[in-house]
Amino acid sequence: MNLTPEPITDFPALQALRADWQALSARIPENTDFFATWDTTWTYLNLHRPANWQVVAIRDQDSGALLAVFALQVFQIAHNGQIFRTCQPLGVGYLPYIEFPVDSAVRRDVLQVLLNTVLQQQLHIDVAIFWPLHQASPLYLTLLEDLGRTEVLKTLRFAGNLHEIETRGRDLAAYRQSCSIKSFKDAAYKARKLGRQGELRFTLSEPGANLRPLIATLCQQNLQKFGDKHACRHLPQWSAYLPQLGETLSTSGLAQLSTLRLDGEVVAAVLSFVHKQRRSLYLIDYDPKFVSYSPSKIILAKLVEQTFAEGGIFCFGAGSAPYKRDWGPSVGELKAAIVFFNPSARAALEDQLTLSGLNSLGGVQ
Known part of the structure; x- marks a missing residue:
């Protein structure tokens, strides 16, 4: 050839x-x-x-x-x-x-x-x-x-520096039991607690019209949280690029912005990329007013469960943040x-x- x-x-x-x-x-x-x-x-x-x-x-x-x-x-x-x-x-x-x-x-x-x-x-x-x-x-x-x-x-x-959950051939109920109490069990407890404050609603994929402002807010929350320790601090266009990327790729199903809302107000959001049954978590954050309810944990549980339903791979992306170990032993x-x-x-x-x-x-x- x-x-x-x-x-x-x-x-x-x-x-x-x-x-x-x-x-x-x-x-x-x-x-x-x-x-x-x-x-x-x-x-x-x-x-x-x-x-x-x-x-x-x-x-x-x-x-x-x-x-x-x-x-x-x-x-x-x-x-x-x-x-x-x-x-x-x-x-x-x-x-x-x-x-x-x-x-x-x-x-x-x-x-x-x-x-x-x-x-x-x-x-x-x-x-x-x-x-x-x-x-x-x-x-x-x-x-x-x-x-x-x-x-x-x-x-x-x-x-x-690499954490992912292989769901194919695995039972979700058994997997839940194998994980740390800080993951699924705590997420369910916090969801019940937050649900007492109003109507709690999870949306897997926000419609296109909502994406740019929601992703822009997600970026700002993340930048404020990590400040000069932010992983993308050396990329000045990062917060302008992600809303455009998410909006552009959502039309072909390659990007999803998932949200957790309380009485219509977004309390947590996740930008994921979905490709060949691999869901790659790219950016996750929450409204700091709701920190005591661990909204990121609640929405993570929803996305892992969704990935089990699809028979795919859930990838936490790069980084060695300790919370990732709570969701699975694969390192x-x-x-x-x-x-x-x-x-x-x-x-x-x-x-x-x-x-x-x-x-x-x-x-x-």
Whole structure:
């Protein structure tokens, strides 16, 4: 099979790729690729307009079939007077994890084209940073198997940074009993207590007309709560981007804003992304007036129960907040795979490209 890379750096070409990209995403088995879909990439680029973005589409030269897409940003790292050309996934900083859509039948062939032809020969990249990656990432596993014993690859582990609930083949009642009393049992108690104050109503997915103002309020509550410790404090457009992203993706069912209301007043809200039976909790907060009723806990219980009903996966996203352990025992880790094409780049950047060093570039906290 002859594979041909197609660089895309303008919006008309990106728009023309939409149908093929969506079809590729739909047929690959991985469900951790939400942030590498056409929809999220298009929305991100339209608001942020970052410099030096590059979408690499790889096709079968004979049939024209799209086999892989890599949305990247090229930038520079300066160190002791040296400049190194670098790339990483587009939108790092907003991503809990990412997996590029790749046809699994030709994964290694595709990666060879990406690494050798595109990144090394065409873009003259010194170091490629693939992160944050899910612990089940085929990209990470393939790079580790093929390059793990060489000086070309450096890997990093973000331990205790991935929590999710696999509901398939599990009984909800039994699962409830296995969890901490701080989860389902406490949520039910607080729901009864709050329900005595008025009509308590849970809405799984708010209609489109409500989304922008509700998500904007959710962002402001979250920013006020965490202040200068907020995970996205280095992303000034964060609170403008999320309302647009949620509204845009809700039309295709990829985004849901769930609310808990008391007599019509929103007391808690959750922005989730739903893709291939994976519900990824992205942002959750509540009206501080109701803190004694633990409204976030009440709405979390509703969403976990909904995911059980759908037979999907509930993902808490990146981060090691202690409350996540109350909802389930599954604790994983995120990964980073760093590929050095220039030996001098590894010598110069070895101490900089660490867990904390990657965070300074933007990403999981």
